[in-house]
Amino acid sequence: MRDLVFVAFLLALFGAGLRRPFLFVLAYVYIDIVSPQRLTYILLNSIPISLIAVGLAVLSWALVDDKRDTRVAPRQILILLLLLYCYITTRGADFPVEAAEKWDWVWKALAFAAFLPLTLHTRLRIESLLFFMIASAASIIIVGGIKTLFSGGGYGELNLMVSNNSGLYEGSTISTVAVAIIPIILWFARYGTIVKPDWKVKIFCGALIFACALIPVGTSTRTGLLCIVLVAVLLLRDTRRKVLYLCILGGIGLAAVPLLPSAFTDRMSTIKTYKADESASTRLAVWQWTWDYAKTHPFGGGFEMYRQNQIRYDTEKVEGSGSNVSIDRKLTIDKARAFHSAYFEMLGEQGWPGLILWLTINIMGLVRMEVIRQRYRKAGDDDAWVTPLAGALQTAHLVYLLGAAFIAIAFQPFVYMLIGAQIGLDTYLARRRSESGWRPMRKVTRRTPEPAL
Numbered sequence: 001m002r003d004l005v006f007v008a009f010l011l012a013l014f015g016a017g018l019r020r021p022f023l024f025v026l027a028y029v030y031i032d033i034v035s036p037q038r039l040t041y042i043l044l045n046s047i048p049i050s051l052i053a054v055g056l057a058v059l060s061w062a063l064v065d066d067k068r069d070t071r072v073a074p075r076q077i078l079i080l081l082l083l084l085y086c087y088i089t090t091r092g093a094d095f096p097v098e099a100a101e102k103w104d105w106v107w108k109a110l111a112f113a114a115f116l117p118l119t120l121h122t123r124l125r126i127e128s129l130l131f132f133m134i135a136s137a138a139s140i141i142i143v144g145g146i147k148t149l150f151s152g153g154g155y156g157e158l159n160l161m162v163s164n165n166s167g168l169y170e171g172s173t174i175s176t177v178a179v180a181i182i183p184i185i186l187w188f189a190r191y192g193t194i195v196k197p198d199w200k201v202k203i204f205c206g207a208l209i210f211a212c213a214l215i216p217v218g219t220s221t222r223t224g225l226l227c228i229v230l231v232a233v234l235l236l237r238d239t240r241r242k243v244l245y246l247c248i249l250g251g252i253g254l255a256a257v258p259l260l261p262s263a264f265t266d267r268m269s270t271i272k273t274y275k276a277d278e279s280a281s282t283r284l285a286v287w288q289w290t291w292d293y294a295k296t297h298p299f300g301g302g303f304e305m306y307r308q309n310q311i312r313y314d315t316e317k318v319e320g321s322g323s324n325v326s327i328d329r330k331l332t333i334d335k336a337r338a339f340h341s342a343y344f345e346m347l348g349e350q351g352w353p354g355l356i357l358w359l360t361i362n363i364m365g366l367v368r369m370e371v372i373r374q375r376y377r378k379a380g381d382d383d384a385w386v387t388p389l390a391g392a393l394q395t396a397h398l399v400y401l402l403g404a405a406f407i408a409i410a411f412q413p414f415v416y417m418l419i420g421a422q423i424g425l426d427t428y429l430a431r432r433r434s435e436s437g438w439r440p441m442r443k444v445t446r447r448t449p450e451p452a453l
Helices: 002-017 022-034 049-064 074-091 096-119 123-151 171-180 182-191 199-219 222-238 242-259 262-271 278-296 342-375 386-403 413-436
Strands: 310-321 324-335
Touching: 002 022, 002 049, 022 049, 022 096, 022 123, 022 413, 049 096, 074 096, 074 342, 074 413, 096 413, 123 171, 123 182, 123 199, 123 413, 171 182, 171 199, 171 222, 171 386, 182 199, 182 222, 182 386, 199 222, 222 242, 222 386, 278 310, 278 324, 278 342, 342 386, 342 413, 386 413
Parallel strands: none
Antiparallel strands: 310 324
């Protein structure tokens, strides 16, 4: 029965795309995030629905989409350069077979990220993209939030619809994404136009934000906790009543601590005693090994090169207190441990050129969103939505970069869609300024309604 529901939804979405071709782009976004072919038993797992969706999206854009004043942003060129460089390193990878398997999905994520901004030439399309991204991620987050409320979850124990621990179904990854989209959900609750932000929408947005906050608790991931702290701090910059905001945060924190499951509090306590935690010690050892590898292999070893690492590290367990303290040291030898960091993932697999390209793409996104925030801060009523959206996209990006310090998600497709939305917003606003001679400090007359999808 569940298979039939997924098939019916996809058929309806593809059918609507025949009249509104941009929906093919949104169909690919949904398929790439939710992976319905992994949630079904028979009907979808034997059909290349992802290939069909992206093929229809590109074909419809090439044939019928409006391409007047199409702009290619510098970041799109950098993404294509990163794609080319990854292809070169894959050809000479230390583990050719395993590298080819990762390349099979990485090039699709990068290619789609470079293509996506070409289709985002109206506010409605930008908003629709973000709406589908949040709705698709919410289908996973809501399930995780409900299970957390009833079971409490636990590290590696929260089942997010599938047992396959990859993509957004991996605990630390979904924790980072769930927290990252909170500011975008807040934007929809105030400025959304696809669904009018009435009281019902605001209640749903509040419930979804609550579910997003529950995901780090259910997965017991320390990365998620750090991301929540970062979002709370960044939201402070646009809050008018800062003292009241801080008091509310403090009250929520004090009220939440007694209700947290023991699995979560025990896991978070290892932040202070990282030397006793095998997971944290492994990460430090792998990062040191990767740094040493890059000294002799500055151009990287290709995808999956971590499989050759061999590490030795000590864990320390302190028992007792005061003068009666004993330290138990244990030597551990391990090999083929994953990077546990997007930064070291890029350094090890793509070397210094790949890391520099990747950092440039991300830093440029943060800078461009800050430029837009400042430029439209005093804009007229018709553009009051711009600065909050740029701030939400910037905050989401910063949360990703924090989470990426502890998870190997350098090529996570969801994030590249987020970058595509940033580029689309940037080029859309640049096109509007060039068409109307708009200046941020001058009041703008009301524009005619934008065309539909």
